[in-house]
Structures are given as structure tokens and as C-alpha cells.
Amino acid sequence: MREYTSLRKPTAFLSRLRHDRRGAVIIETALITPLLLIMSIGAYDVSRLVARQTELQEVAAEVSAIAMAQVAEDRDLDQLQAIAVAASGVDDDNVSIVENVKCGTDDDLEVAGYECAEGEETSTMLVIEIDATYVPYYSNFGVKHNIELNITRSVQVS
Amino acid sequence: MRAHVRRLAQDKSAVAAVEFALAAPLALTLLLGVLQIGLAMQAHNAMRGAAGEIGRYVVVEYMTENELDDGQIEDAAIARATAAPYLLKGNNLDVEATTDAGNTVEGTKKIDLTIDYEVPGILPFAPFNVISMTVEKSIYAYNPD
Numbered sequence A: 001m002r003e004y005t006s007l008r009k010p011t012a013f014l015s016r017l018r019h020d021r022r023g024a025v026i027i028e029t030a031l032i033t034p035l036l037l038i039m040s041i042g043a044y045d046v047s048r049l050v051a052r053q054t055e056l057q058e059v060a061a062e063v064s065a066i067a068m069a070q071v072a073e074d075r076d077l078d079q080l081q082a083i084a085v086a087a088s089g090v091d092d093d094n095v096s097i098v099e100n101v102k103c104g105t106d107d108d109l110e111v112a113g114y115e116c117a118e119g120e121e122t123s124t125m126l127v128i129e130i131d132a133t134y135v136p137y138y139s140n141f142g143v144k145h146n147i148e149l150n151i152t153r154s155v156q157v158s
Numbered sequence B: 001m002r003a004h005v006r007r008l009a010q011d012k013s014a015v016a017a018v019e020f021a022l023a024a025p026l027a028l029t030l031l032l033g034v035l036q037i038g039l040a041m042q043a044h045n046a047m048r049g050a051a052g053e054i055g056r057y058v059v060v061e062y063m064t065e066n067e068l069d070d071g072q073i074e075d076a077a078i079a080r081a082t083a084a085p086y087l088l089k090g091n092n093l094d095v096e097a098t099t100d101a102g103n104t105v106e107g108t109k110k111i112d113l114t115i116d117y118e119v120p121g122i123l124p125f126a127p128f129n130v131i132s133m134t135v136e137k138s139i140y141a142y143n144p145d
Helices: A010-019 A024-069 A077-088 A137-141 B002-010 B015-063 B070-082
Strands: A095-103 A122-134 A147-156 B093-099 B108-119 B131-142
Touching (some): A024 A077, A024 A122, A024 B015, A077 A122, B015 B070, B070 B093
Antiparallel strands (some): B093 B108
16 A cells, blocks of 8 residues: 555645546445435336336226126115225225216216217216325435326226 | 376466356356246236136126036136146146125125146256245126025
């Protein structure tokens, strides 16, 4: 090891430091590590987000499977909502299950009780909507940016 | 003898071959490991696919008033999962269907389908050789009673 006895002469010290190639790898590591860590956390967060989205889609699929298995008289929207709330872990207000009316092949749905034009087929559609807030891991590091997830699934029940 | 060893220590020929011999087991294990994970993911997808198909099958059969019991559902699930395109190995497959007695959804029967599978290992020399996976599915079938 060379001795840095020339600390009293800063210019000489700096000039020597500038040409000193020792420890370059460790300095580069120190520079790049924070960036790598941030990117890893980001990748982890994205996969968690996708997993959450899939989970919510499965809840919607389960609710529509139940609704399809039931006859209209047995259908209890409150119970379906309770099942969705329990399975998804969101608040009561964030799950809405409503019955809508579809006339013929219209894209737009009408509210329950709507009378379709004469000759048009009237079908009942159950619309399941789940809203959830995803809190990313990086919220712990001061970046507050929650992601809203919204799952909508329509299923024809009659 | 000593001279021979000394010459060997100084001999720089065939360095690549020697290094390859050292690295090959590790590199091949890593390669096969990737393949093994791929096989596991394929098997998991196959289990989910088979579970979905059986769910649909049960629902449709119940609608035609063919009320399959748990054993029949298990047999159907095994038959489906071992056939193409899923081709899971029957010996590694365990299917359990149970009727949920606590189901409170009016007019339905709830059947819980559990599929367990042990992914065949291709790394008999590695410390892990069996990846066990489980897929669960709740089936709601029309049952007016």
C-alpha cells in the first residue's frame, strides 16, 4: 500500500486519486446497486400486481359459476356479494352485483325491469364488478402511488 | 514421479478441456433445472385445464339430472388429466372430490375438487427430486333439492 502522506498538498492528492485504478469494481458496484435494487423491487411488484388481478378474476369467475348453477328464484345477490367479498378480501362497497336487462343483441345493457321492444329477446345479465386498491411495495419507500384494479364480468343468467 | 507431477502442474495444454470437465456438471444441472421448472409449470397448467374441464362437465351433467357422485367425478378427472393434451402421469396423480356439506348457496351443490400431482423429476442426482403441486377448484352444480 502506498502511503498518502501528501494530504497537505490536495492537488497532488487529487491528481493521484484520479489516476488510481484500484477498487474500481467496488465503486462501480456501489453506484449500480441502488438501481438494481429498485429494478428488482419493481419487477417483484409487477408480478404481485398481476397475481392480485388474477385472484380477483377468479373470484368473479366463481361468482358467475354460482349464478349460472342457480335458477332465478334461488338467486340471492346479497349472498353472492358476500361470497365475493369474502373471497377477494375487499370492502363491502367495492363489490357490486346487479341484474341488468339485455335486449336482443344490443351491446348496452338496460336497468332491471326495462321492457325491450316488441319481438326482441329479453335476457338477464348479471354484472359483477370488483374494485380493489393495490398498494405497491415501493409505497414503503415514500413513493405513494396506489394502483386501482377494476374487474367487470357479465354473465347471462336467463 | 515428482518430475512428472511438476511437469503436469506447469502444463498449460488442454486447459479448456479440463475447465469444461469441471464446469460441465454444474452447467448441465442448471440447464436441466430450467427444463425441470418448465415441466412443473406445464404440469400446473395441465392440472388447471383438467380441473376447469371437469368443473364444466359436472355442471352440465347435473343440469341433465345425471347426479355424479364424488367417486365418479374423481374417476372422470383422472381419465381427463391422463389423456391428451394434458398427459399427466396417473401414478403421480391424486384426485379428491368432496361434497361440501356446509354449502349454503340455495339450489346448488358444492363439490370441492383437489388435484395433487408430483412432477416427475429429471434431476435424480440433485438434492430435490420431487415438485408437489396442488390445484383446488370449487364446483357449483345445479341441484334443486
